[in-house]
Amino acid sequence: MGLDALAAACCVLPVLLALLAVRFAYVLWRSGQPSSRSPTAGLRCLIVLGSGGHTAEMMNIVTALQKDRFTPRYYVAALTDNMSLQKAQVYEQSLIQSGEKIIKNAHFMQIYRSREVGQSYITSIATTLLATLHAMWLVIRIRPQVIFCNGPGTCFPLCVCAFVLKVLGLGWSSIFYIESIARVKKLSLSGLLLYKLRIADQFYVQWPQLQQKYPRAYYAGRLM
Amino acid sequence: MRRRVLGFQCMFPNLGRASPRRRIPLGTITILQWPTEVNLLRTGEELGSRERRVVFVTVGTTCFDALVKAVDSDEVKEALLHKGYTDLLIQMGRGTYMPSKVSGNSTLQVDYFTFSPSIADYIREASLVISHAGSGSILETLQLGKPLIVVVNEDLMDNHQSELAEELANRKHLFCARPQTLQETVEAMELNNLLPYMPGDAKQVVTLISKFLGFPVD
Numbered sequence: 090m091g092l093d094a095l096a097a098a099c100c101v102l103p104v105l106l107a108l109l110a111v112r113f114a115y116v117l118w119r120s121g122q123p124s125s126r127s128p129t130a131g132l133r134c135l136i137v138l139g140s141g142g143h144t145a146e147m148m149n150i151v152t153a154l155q156k157d158r159f160t161p162r163y164y165v166a167a168l169t170d171n172m173s174l175q176k177a178q179v180y181e182q183s184l185i186q187s188g189e190k191i192i193k194n195a196h197f198m199q200i201y202r203s204r205e206v207g208q209s210y211i212t213s214i215a216t217t218l219l220a221t222l223h224a225m226w227l228v229i230r231i232r233p234q235v236i237f238c239n240g241p242g243t244c245f246p247l248c249v250c251a252f253v254l255k256v257l258g259l260g261w262s263s264i265f266y267i268e269s270i271a272r273v274k275k276l277s278l279s280g281l282l283l284y285k286l287r288i289a290d291q292f293y294v295q296w297p298q299l300q301q302k303y304p305r306a307y308y309a310g311r312l313m
Numbered sequence: 314m315r316r317r318v319l320g321f322q323c324m325f326p327n328l329g330r331a332s333p334r335r336r337i338p339l340g341t342i343t344i345l346q347w348p349t350e351v352n353l354l355r356t357g358e359e360l361g362s363r364e365r366r367v368v369f370v371t372v373g374t375t376c377f378d379a380l381v382k383a384v385d386s387d388e389v390k391e392a393l394l395h396k397g398y399t400d401l402l403i404q405m406g407r408g409t410y411m412p413s414k415v416s417g418n419s420t421l422q423v424d425y426f427t428f429s430p431s432i433a434d435y436i437r438e439a440s441l442v443i444s445h446a447g448s449g450s451i452l453e454t455l456q457l458g459k460p461l462i463v464v465v466n467e468d469l470m471d472n473h474q475s476e477l478a479e480e481l482a483n484r485k486h487l488f489c490a491r492p493q494t495l496q497e498t499v500e501a502m503e504l505n506n507l508l509p510y511m512p513g514d515a516k517q518v519v520t521l522i523s524k525f526l527g528f529p530v531d
Contacts, residue, residue, distance in 0.1 A: 124527030132526065140374070142448035153515035158528055172374075172430075235526065265522055270513075271448035273476040291525055293518055296480070309521055311513030313452045 135233035139241020369439035
């Protein structure tokens with residue numbers, strides 16, 4: 090009985106893996122293609138904020154977004170980051186007060202950090218796993234259609250989880266990575282991983298030197 | 314009394330002027346029911362017609378004791394005085410080294426605080442900004458059109474911050490220094506050689522992203 094089950098598993102497993110591989114290849118190909126259909130409503134956005142200059146740069150991008158096309162907006166920052174969500178809240182509040190027809194549907198959430206600044210890489214493995222589980226939970230809850238990130242470590246687990254859900258057919262999110270203006274010659278670790286693993290649909294850099302080094306990246310000038 | 318009033322004036326330079334967006338800095342609310350108009354009038358008389366040229370030093374949210382120590386050293390303060398600056402205001406962030414507050418005539422007035430929700434007002438009031446190499450501080454200062462010396466923190470591992478500072482220094486938008494070379498940078502700097510920084514625009518990237526998502530092009 091046990092052997093039969095084992096035999097069945099041995100037959101089914103390769104088929105499943107093959108299907109997964111095909112699906113994976115399809116997702117990779119389809120992610121790089123511009124959408125042929127125009128979205129009918131606003132797209133649900135996940136906006137990843139990070140400490141230091143990351144939030145300032147991201148808010149700069151959010152300011153330029155057409156608000157009716159990118160709504161509702163979910164802002165995510167690390168648990169230990171106090172200022173970022175505050176800045177986002179101030180901005181969303183200013184939108185409501187400016188009298189535009191903005192519905193109050195911005196959401197603000199926190200996520201465990203994969204790695205604190207200066208944390209040893211060995212302990213980072215455990216914290217990254219925890220952050221990944223938390224990221225999966227957040228992505229399942231939010232089901233974003235668009236993800237904006239620009240480099241903090243918090244974005245990597247979120248993007249990976251969103252990509253995994255894409256492969257499993259549980260929701261499609263277009264991932265846009267805009268490398269920080271502070272990266273002139275080398276990509277950040279998050280950026281490098283997302284570029285090499287082709288997880289981002291579109292990868293933007295802000296300096297021509299980087300675009301030459303990473304040809305699949307787009308260069309559209311500096312953002313700040 | 315006089316020193317504390319001057320210290321208060323340094324921390325709240327906009328007091329007395331209409332400034333609707335004035336935010337009280339965090340970490341500097343040490344003064345309780347403070348100055349009545351009488352004290353402020355006294356301060357006005359004391360500072361009189363002396364034009365204040367403030368050097369604003371910022372380390373952002375980091376701990377950068379090397380910079381604060383360098384700026385607080387006699388050599389750098391002398392160099393700044395020599396260049397015509399009158400006040401030194403240090404935002405020291407998480408640093409552990411406390412500079413010494415100084416007030417009095419014929420010397421550089423020194424004051425400091427830890428954090429502020431927004432340093433834009435301090436940058437606007439300053440004639441020179443000395444900053445750590447954080448991109449936010451650098452770009453905020455350049456966008457406000459102020460002369461800038463960026464000091465790179467050599468104690469940071471994986472010092473990617475220096476890339477931006479060096480690139481902008483190469484493009485002549487700012488001066489780059491290390492804590493040890495700050496004095497000679499101040500002495501040698503020619504502010505007229507700096508080129509104005511043209512801020513970038515996020516609209517191009519947003520247009521490309523919108524197009525990719527299938528939205529009609531405006």
